[in-house]
Amino acid sequence: MLQTKIVDILLIEDSPTDIELTVRALKKNHISNEIHVISDGAEALEYIFGSETKARMNNNPKVIILDLKLPKVDGLEILKRLKGDENTKIIPVVVMTSSKEERDIVESYKLGVNSYIVKPVDFDKFVNSVNELGMYWVLLNEAPN
Amino acid sequence: MKLINIKTIPWTLLNLFFGIVVSIVLLGFWYSSSIEKQFKNDAKKQVMSIGDLKVQQITSWLNERKADARVLSGNKNNIKNFNDFLKMGKDKTKLLEMFRLYCENYDYASISLIDTSGKIKLSYGGREDSLSQLDALQIQHFIAEPTLEFSELHISVFTEDVTQDLFVPLLEQINDTTELLGIVLIRIDPYRMLYPLIQNWPTESKTGETLLLKKEDSEVVFLNELRHKSNTALKFKLPLNKADAIYHKATNGEEGVFEGEDYRGVQVLASVRKIPGTSWVMVSKIDSEEIDQPLQEQAKIVWIIVILLVVISGITIGIYWRHQRSKYYENLLKLENENKALSKHVEHIVKYANDIIILFDDQLSVIEVNDQACSTYGYTKEEFLKMNASDLRPLRFREELKKIFSEYEDGKGRIYETTHIKKDGTEFPVEVSGRLFKIEIGKYYQTIIRDISERKTAEDALMGLSLRNEALLASVPDIIMEVDNNKIYTWANKAGYDYFGNEVIGKSADYYFEGEQDVYNMVQPLFDGNENIIYVESWQRRHDGEIRLLAWWCRVLKNEEGIAIGALSTARDITIWKQTEEILRTSEGKYRSLVESMTEGMALHEVIYDDKGQAIDYRIEDVNPAFEKHIGIPIEKAKGALASELYGVSYAPFLNEYAKVAESGVPYSFQIYFPPLLKHFEISVFSPEKGWFATVFTDITDKKRMEEAIERRIIALTNPVDSTEDLKFEDLFNLNEIQNIQDAFAKATGVASIITDIEGKPLTKPSQFCDLCENIIRKTEKGLANCIRSDAVLGKTTLDGPNIQHCLSGGLWDGGASIKAGEKHIANWLIGQIYDESADKESMRKYADEIGADKEEFSLALDKVTRMPKEQFENVCDSLFLFAQKLSDMALQNVQQARLITKQKLADEEIRTLNQELEERVIKRTEQLEASNKELEAFSYSVSHDLRSPLRALDGFARILMDEYSTNLDEEGTRLLNVIIDNSQIMGNLIDDLLAFSRISRQEMQSHPIDMFKMVNSVFTELNQFYIGKNIVFNLQEIPNINGDSSMIRQVWINLISNALKFSSTKEEQVIAVGCMVKEDENIYFVKDNGVGFNMEYSNKLFGVFQRLHSMKDFEGTGVGLALVQRIINRHKGRVWGEGKLKEGATFYFSIKDKESQYASDKNS
Structure with missing residues (x-):
């Protein structure tokens, strides 16, 4: 049954503390809908493009939050695969990373990212960012069917 | 001029006027009706709100009365007093006193105490027997059901006054049961309280009135005193027979605002409301007339305005019409004047026109002529007026006149040429332009006649032009020929005659063709009418018999029906071109053969x-x-x-x-x-x-080999010249050249000659050798060895002259000189084989035996040996010595030259090697630099990503701890957590600043003109908002602009000005000054503050990364700002420095080359 459950937010992030902070921030703002966390790039690709889960990816998640620095396969590669595939390119992807580097930002936008957020060090700001992100992409944004 | 047609009645203007009037009136109607609606609405609202107010007032008045009663009956003391009185007759005075107080305080008419049997026991202000029958009945009813309630308004039987009673039950609580002790009857005089309350109208109104009424059977009873009628309370009744009367509606239970008749029969606007808890209906009304009055006034004003507008528009249009009329007449006058001028003009033209103008009537009699006619024909005007049109023509042209004039009937003008005759009988050609025009008085023919004698002459002259054309064609250098349909030449120009000869006309074209040619077929399309121009080339015989190639452009000639009747062709001799073309074609073949050969x-x-x-x-x-x-x-x-x-x-x-x-x-x-x-x-x-x-x-294989040999020679010559080295003659000289010299020397002197190495081995071929030596002695083994030995001895080095001796092999005279390169003996030049008389023939013969040569041959050969006196040979040897010495010098020179070349070569080689090494080192260094740059980039990238992550965790979890577990923390615990949070923030800022710092060095620089004044202003405005409420004086001078990277320079200003603001923030009044000193080739900008300043001792630490001169407690900061400034300015090839004094302020300067000199240095670099 796990395979068919509805996932609203797919969080691809390897730092356990950042995962906890993100999930906490989302919950704090009552955007706890359904969060699925994957902490490994290869695993993320398997989850998205694996045969078992492919059908489900057509309907959801509403947004993918993606870190750039990931074990095995990095975030930009995942973004490239997501935006290069007919089935997944319509899923909004928000890159949320510590990197403020111009080239990461430019490269992400070139690959078609929907939004790029630099994780602030300040937890309050971080909560705000995650809140706005969740509000917009999960609750407000009207996705095509 | 445009003239507007003015009609007697200006309909357009009238229509416009009516349109305006209608729209103004409609507007007036619309406006007044909308005002009326609004007025009505307002009145309705007013009446409604007054009604609401009244209802509320009455209701609350009733409630107050009930509350009074409850105070009377709810008080336990009172109850006890009543009980005592009713049961034991005690306290009468006390109760009376209480009643009196009530009556006076609340303005009641009377208060009575009634026992349970319905008898009045005590009364204040009323009569004790004043209970009417009705009252008694009510009391009985009340005793049965004791609740606090009002009676209806009624007329007291005794007093005949309108009264209202309030029954108050006195109840005693005994254990669980309630017992009725008696009743207090409070009698209220409505004239005192209720009626004034009702009658009072809250606004100023002449007719506003509130009244109470109630339905009684089929009548309506008015309960209060009315405004417009007296003595009405309960006495004034009206039958309910008027359905739209207000009181009728009110008694029907309808509520709201209505218009209708009131009790007087007057039209009113009324609000009808029921009073809750009673059977009363309340009507608040106001006369419609009163409402309408201001409305009518308003309407009056509106209509006055409407009439005014109509009048104004009427006047405006009237004025406009008058203006138009006056303009019209003005124009009319102008036109008339113009017409007058025009007709004068026309008259003038007619009179003085160059053309003859004659007017005829319908009988063709002349009725008007101009001066030109008189002067041309020679008639006077009077004579003309007696003449007829036909008189102007010679007799032979008069017949057609009628026909011409009849043609004018269609109204169109005609132009024709004819001949006229003058008074003196001379005829002259004319061009006549005639026209018929009809006016009221009759038909007229107007003719304008022009004497065209001159034109005719000119035309005749033109006829002669065709001759000129022919002359033109004749003068063209190209051949022009005309043929008829049968290709017979019919015409030729001069060039044509020149080519074909004078008898060409009448000859067939093919007469001149040479060889088999298809020219006729090629030009056939011309004659078929399919082509207009055809180009052909054909070989044709010239009159002198030479055959030339002609290029023909043939053009068809057609008759009027479009049928070809011949051709006109031009031709040009292209023989030379053809030949040139031929030559060109063959030249390719020549190149080919060149390549081949x-x-x-x-x-x-x-x-x-x-x-x-x-x-x-x-x-x-x-x-x-x-x-x-x-x-x-x-x-x-x-x-x-x-x-x-x-x-x-x-x-x-x-x-x-x-x-x-x-x-x-x-x-x-x-x-x-x-x-x-x-x-x-x-x-x-x-x-x-x-x-x-x-x-x-x-x-070039051979050439290469030769070059390699030369190379080898040079290498051989490069070693230092001393006796031990291996220098060879053949390496120093070109042996062929030496051979030539040697041969020439031998021939000139007649002595044999050879050059050998120092061991006697020949280096050159022998020249002028005698048979004896060459073919006899040297052919024997012993002889050859002796020869070589002798040659070696001969060449022994001598400084002062040649060696001369008898040959060790054979005994002939030999001479020799050595050749040296410096100290090194490298070869011997030997001459000799000279026989003189002193030679010992016998011993020579013996030698022949010794070496085993044939004696006979030896003797014969000896006879052939060159004979020369010894003195002569010695002279030859002396010159040989000189030659040899010269060769020695040359050898040394050659060696030295070779050494020089080698040195040069070595030096070149060395330089090349050095350059190459340098290049390699540069490449290597660049690679290293690139690698370290990459490393640095990777480092800052991972700093950016990896260092921030744990900081976020620190900050985040500390805050969560603070938010969710603060109840479990004491004050110290909270403080410690804050320390963690603050420090992670500081660390975050440090990382950000550090990254910005490293980015500045990597970032690519753009160069654009920067408006410095504007930039500084905007930076200050931006920063100033963090210091709101502070007393800041900002002095910004006019500062020059600069070329640079605007985002970087902006960062410089931000850092410097924010520092100035920060470090002066402790002052009462902060003074920040920004300015620039323009030097010869650079601008020095500065930011000055009156802040805490710094000790110049530490000025060297100002611009270091993370270097701070103040504690974090005093001033926040990461210590990167000034380092960043320095880096940016350095990248702009400028300098930055600071001056300060503790507690007195600091000034930071940076210099940037001004635009021109910056440009110059860019160019130089």
Whole structure:
């Protein structure tokens, strides 16, 4: 049954503390809908493009939050695969990373990212960012069917 | 001029006026009706709100009364007093006193105490027997059901006053049961309280009135005193027979605002409301007339305005109409004047016109002529007026006159030429332009006649022009011929006659054709009418018999029906062109033969490309015979072969170089060793067209070998010159040249000559050797050895002169001189084989025996030996010595020269090596730099990503701890958590600043003009908002602009000004000054503050990364700002420095070269 459950937010992030902070921030703002966390790039690709889960990816998640620095396969590669595939390119992807580097930002936008957020060090700001992100992409944004 | 037609009645203006009037009136109607609606609405609202107010007032008045009663009955003391009185007759005075107080305080008419049997026991202000029958009945009813309630308004039987009663039950609580002790009856006089309350109208109104009424059977009873009628309370009743009367509606239970008649029959606006808890209905009304009055006034004003507007528009239009009329008349006057001027003008024209103007009436009699007519024809005007149109024509032209004039009837003008006659009888050609015009009085013919004698003359002259055309054609250098349909020449110009001869006309064209020619067929389309012009070339015989090639352009001639009747052709002799063309054609063949015969190999190739456009091979398309000679591959085999296959290699030779030439078309030459053939070639490559190339090559293998030999010689000569070294004569001299010198010397002196090495081995070929030595002695083993030995002895070095001695082999005179290079003895030049009389013939014969030579031959040969006196030979030897010495000098020179060259070569080589090393080092260093740059980039990238992450965790979890577990923390715990949070923030800022700092060095710089004044202003405004409420004086001078990276320079200003603001924030009044000192070639900008300043001792620490001169407690900061400033300014090739004094302020300067000098330095760099 796990395979068919509805996932609203797919969080691809390897730092356990950042995962906890993100999930906490989302919950704090009552955007706890359904969060699925994957902490490994290869695993993320398997989850998205694996045969078992492919059908489900057509309907959801509403947004993918993606870190750039990931074990095995990095975030930009995942973004490239997501935006290069007919089935997944319509899923909004928000890159949320510590990197403020111009080239990461430019490269992400070139690959078609929907939004790029630099994780602030300040937890309050971080909560705000995650809140706005969740509000917009999960609750407000009207996705095509 | 445009004249507007003015009608007697200006309908347009009238229509406009009516339109305006209608719209103004409609507007007035609309406005007043909308005002009326609003007024009505307002009145309705007013009446409604007054009604609401009244209802509320009455309701609350009733409730107050009930509350009074409850105070009376709810008080336990009172109850006890009543009980005592009723049961024991006690306290009467006390109760009376209480009643009195109530009556006076609340303005009641009377208060009575009634016992349970319904008798009045005590009363204040009323009579004790004043209970009417009705009252008694009510009391009985009340005793049965004791609740606090009002009676209806009624007329007291005794007092005949309108009263209202309030029954108050006195209840005593005994255990669980309630017992009625008695009743207090409070009698209220409505005139005192209720009626005034009702009658009071809250606004100023003449007719506003509130009244209470109630339905009683089929009548309506008015309960209060009315405004417009007296003595009405409960006495005034009206039958309910008027359905739209207000009181009728009110008693029907309807509520709301209505219009209708009131009790007087007057139209009113009324609000009808029921009073809750009673059977009363309340009507608040106001007369419609009163409401309408201001409305009517308003309407009056509106209509006055409407009328005013109508009048104004009427006046405006009237004025406009008058203006139009006056303009019209003005224009009329103007037109009339113009007409007058025009007619004068016309008259003038007619009178003085150059053309003759004559007017005829319908009988063709002259009725008007102008002056020109008189002067031309010679008649006076009076004479003219008696004449007829036909009189102007010669007799022979008079017949057609009627016909011409009748043609005018259609109203169109006609122009024709004819002849007229003058009074003196001379005839002259004229052009007549005539027209009929009809006016009220009758028909007139107007004719304008022009004397065209001159024109006729001119036309006649034109006729002569065709002759000129012919002359023109004749003068053209090209041949022009005309043929008829049968190709017979009918006309020729001069050039035509010159070519074909004078008898050409009448001859058939083919008469002049040479050889078999198809010219007739080629030009046939002309005569068929299919073509207009045809070009042919044909060989034709000239009149002198020479055959020339003519180029013909033939043009068809057609008659009026469009049928070809011949052709006009021009021809040009193109024989020379043809020949030139021929020569050119053959010259290609000549080039071909040149290529065929040249000694260099030549080959033409096409480059073969793959799918991606990459050259992969080339095909040999053509080669010359020399190719075979040089390469050794037969032409047939080479042609069409792929280079890689032909030479048996996997990669076509020199493909890169060749492909480049074939692509770019730039010729290229090179020398190369070609391993497949083991040969050296010099190859020149050029491209005749894109994708093709030709090579011209020479086999330079021999030349190469020779060069290598020379190279070897030079290398041999490079060693230092001393006696131990291995220097050889043949390395120092060209042996061929030496041989020539030696031969010439021998021939001139007649002595034999040879040059040997120091051991006597010959280096040159012997010259002028005698038979004896060459063919006899040297042919024997012993003899040869002796010769060599003798030669060696002969060459022993002497400084002062040649060695002269008898030959050790044979005994002839020999001489020798040594040749040296410096101290090194390298060769001997030997001469000799001279016989003089002093020689011992006998011993010589013995020697022949000794070496085993034939004695006979020896003797014969000896006889042939050159004979010379010894003195002469000695002279020859002396000159030999001089030669040898000269050769020695040359040898030394050669050596030195070689050494110099070698030195140079070595030096060149060294420089080349050094350069190469340097280059390698630069490349290596660049690589290292790039690598370290990459490393640095990777480092800052990971700093950016990885260092922030744990900080976020620190901050985040500390905050969560603070938010969710603060109840479990004491004050110290909270403080410690805050320390963690603050420090992670500081660390975050440090990382951000550090990254910004490193980014500045990597960032690419843009250069644009910067408006510095504007930039500083905007930076200050931006920063100032963090210091709101502070007393800041900001002095910004006019500062010059600069070229630079605007985002970087902005950062400089931000850092410097924010520092100034920060470090002066402790002052009452902060003074910040920004300015610039313009020096010769640079601008020095500065930011000055009156802040805490710094000690100049530490000025060297100002610009270091993370260097701070103040504690974090005093001023926040990361210590990166000024370092960043320095880096940016350094990148702009400027300087930055600071001056300060503790507690007095600081000034920071940065200099940037001004635009021009910056430009200059850019150019230099």
